[in-house]
Amino acid sequence: MKLDTSIAAVVTGGSSGLGAATAKRLAAAGVKVTIFDVNEDAGYTVAEQIGGLFQKVDVASDESVVAGLDAAEAAHGPTRILVNCAGIAPAAKTTSRGAPHSLEMFQKVIDINLVGSFRCIANVATRMSALEAANEDGERGVIINTASVAAYDGQIGQAAYSASKGGIVGMTLPIARDLSKNGIRIMTIAPGIFHTPMLSGMPQEVQDSLAAAVPFPSRLGTGDDYAQLVESICENTMLNGEVIRLDGAIRLAPR
Secondary structure, eight states: OOOSTTOEEEEETTTSHHHHHHHHHHHHTTOEEEEEESOHHHHHHHHHHHTOEEEEOOTTOHHHHHHHHHHHHHHHOSEEEEEEOOOOOOOBOSEETTEEOOHHHHHHHIIIIIIHHHHHHHHHHHHHTTSOOSSTTOOOEEEEEEOOTHHHHOOTTBHHHHHHHHHHHHHHHHHHHHHGGGTEEEEEEEEOSBOOHHHHTSOHHHHHHHHHTSSSSOSOBOHHHHHHHHHHHHHOTTOOSOEEEESTTOOOOOO
């Protein structure tokens, strides 16, 4: 898909981290970007920086997602690109100090990371399916999800997070097959250890240790590393139904 001013995109979790970097890169290519997030202050700031639109959207709510998509379409026209970056990553062991893992926490992680992503996919794909093709391949849109290397190499305390990201990996191919006749592609990116707001709160020596564990390049991933891959996926129509590890060849140890 050619990225220009005729294309509109929605980026969930676009107020910070990977989502914000993606929103900025797409906007720099001319794309009209709508940011979905629950963080209003950061969301409005990023939207102002890129000349985009911010909508306070909770991906765990049907009503919130539909209202956000309606507002995005009213402002920018039909959505051709969806990038799902919204997510949470609380850590807890299956059992610890005589108590089981909180099922409420486990359910919340699944609801936001996995069900929230699918909710956005299903709603956007339905709207995309009614559009005219955007190119000679008959492409109507592209959807990009965010998994994690934790889907494969989950560490101690990551049962809920790994389950949610494993679900995103597992649904990528069947959704691609579902949407093939509609001219809609779907891809998933599985980032490794990235410099995100959550990681930034860790001591510098911890960050340095994590960076040193990456075979090459021996550094933390950046938001622009992720956003660059998003841009490439959007532009290369043959990329479909696949998960790409973006991790510098790291394989996570148990802890």
